[in-house]
Structures are given as C-alpha cells and as structure tokens.
Amino acid sequence: MNATLTGKRIAISLGASFMGYATHAGFLATLTQAGVKPVALGGSSAGAIAAGLHAAGLSIETVREAVLGTSLPLSFVKRTPWGLQQLRDIFTRCQPGLFEPSGAIGYFENLVGQRQIEQFKDPRLLIAMTDLASKSSILAQEGPLARAMAASCTVPIIFSPLDWHGRLVSDGGVAHEAPVDPWFQADDIDTIIIHRIHQPEGPPPWLLPLRMIHTIAASHHCVNAQWVADRTEIARLNGKQLIILNTTAPSPSLFSRASREACYAAGEAAARAFLSSASS
DSSP states (O other): OOGGGTTOOEEEEEOOOTTTHHHHHHHHHHHHHTTOOOSEEEEETHHHHHHHHHHTTOOHHHHHHHHHSSHHHHHTTTTOOTTHHHHHHHHHOSSOEEEOOTHHHHHHHHHHTTOBGGGOBTTEEEEEEEETTTTEEEEESSSBHHHHHHHTTOOTEEEOOEEETTEEEEEGGGTOSSOOGGGGGOTTOOEEEEEEEEOOOOOOOSSHHHHHHHHHHHHHHHHHHHHHHHHHHHHHHTTOEEEEEEEEOOOOOSSOHHHHHHHHHHHHHHHHHHHHHHHO
C-alpha cells in the first residue's frame, strides 16, 4: 500500500455522472491493486453501480467486463413497453420517464445476488437515492443492494422512478452528488475521498434525447459545485480530511466498447496520479 496512505482510515464516495461507472470502476481497481482498502464505500447513480459491484467482492476482471459490456446500460431500457410507456407516464404519473428501468434490477441481481446492503462490513456501503415526492434524500445503509443500485441511477425524466420500501425514488445525484454525510461523525474514518467525473467541454449533442441528458447534466453541475463547497466546510468542522479528485473522461457511447474502455483507462490514470501525488 502507498506509504503515505498507510494507517489512514479511508472512505471513498463515487459521484453521479452519466454512464461514468466504467471510469469509477477503473479508479477503484487501481486503488485496490495498490493495496488501498477503504472502511466505507459510497456512491450515487453511476457511482452506486461501481461501489456496489466492488463492495460485493466481485473480481476486478468481473467488474471490468460488466462495466465495459452493453448488457448493463441496455438493462435500463429493455423492459420498456415502447409507445405505451411514454403515453402512460406522461398522462398518469406525477414523475414521468421515457424508459422503464426495472430490468436493471434483474441484471444486478445476476451479479450480486439477493444480498442486502447491511451485510457488507468491509467495506460498509452507502447508496444515495432521492424521493422527489417528499423532496427528501435517502442515504441507504440497508435494503436490497441490486434494487438500490438501479434506483440510484433513475435520472428524472429519462427513467421512471423505482419503488424503495414503498417510496418512489429517483437518481441519488439529484441531492447528493456523492454520499458522505454519515461519515463526518464516524469515529473510524479519518480521510474521505470523493471521486468526481466530468466530460470534456464541447457543443451539445444534436439528438434530442442526448440534448435532454446534456441539459440535466449541466443543471447537476451547477448544484454540485455548491454541494462540494458545503461538504468541504462540514468536513473541516468535523476534523476530517476531505480529498476531491476530478477526472475528465470522454462521454461513453452506448454501443462502442472502445469508448467505455477509454473511460475505464481514464479512471485508472486518475488513481495512479492520486497515488503518485500522495507519495510525493
């Protein structure tokens, strides 16, 4: 393990980002290979996917193949009744979504089984979701892992919300880019690392669905800038070291494995740069 990090009790939270799970997975894989073992792991949206797969104890290669394949993103739309879904949601739901994401639950169950979040102790796990109806956040530390991973990714307007203990919940990144709040009072955590992902600047895409996602992402970035500033101050007041790592990765393509491989490599590079700076 990196000598500078030896003895530090570390928690890592992975931020929300559109299909950024490959970048987060590459980041975690490199830290793991370097001997970094967090006592706690958290995530929102794409970060919840990478955090959940890692906490479940899957091998680095198994996680890599999952995040580089097309089955994962397609699972979020494969149960969508085309046409009917859009009409039903637009006219009958308070929180309409273009796609029905429940297929992702089954996909994640094939990887992590029926395990519960509270079963994981080394590291323990924290997953963010948002209840838009009650305008409240959920930082889940118990409940079915596969459902939590899927629910944390249900970006409003793009996906219909999923049920979580009788509540319809959406993307965790709406209110918590990367869940960390319970860790500020945790006696066994000294250092909190937040890994954030940004796409390169450029013109918005011309396809309408992608432009919608681009607009949602832009609004998230505005909110998240203030969120980071607030958590930095809270960490200081609680005597915690907060490290913010920002990785720029290309926007992954749904059907291009090469683009996802580039994202994974960007996460690996970010982790290597962090380990190098920590030892200097």
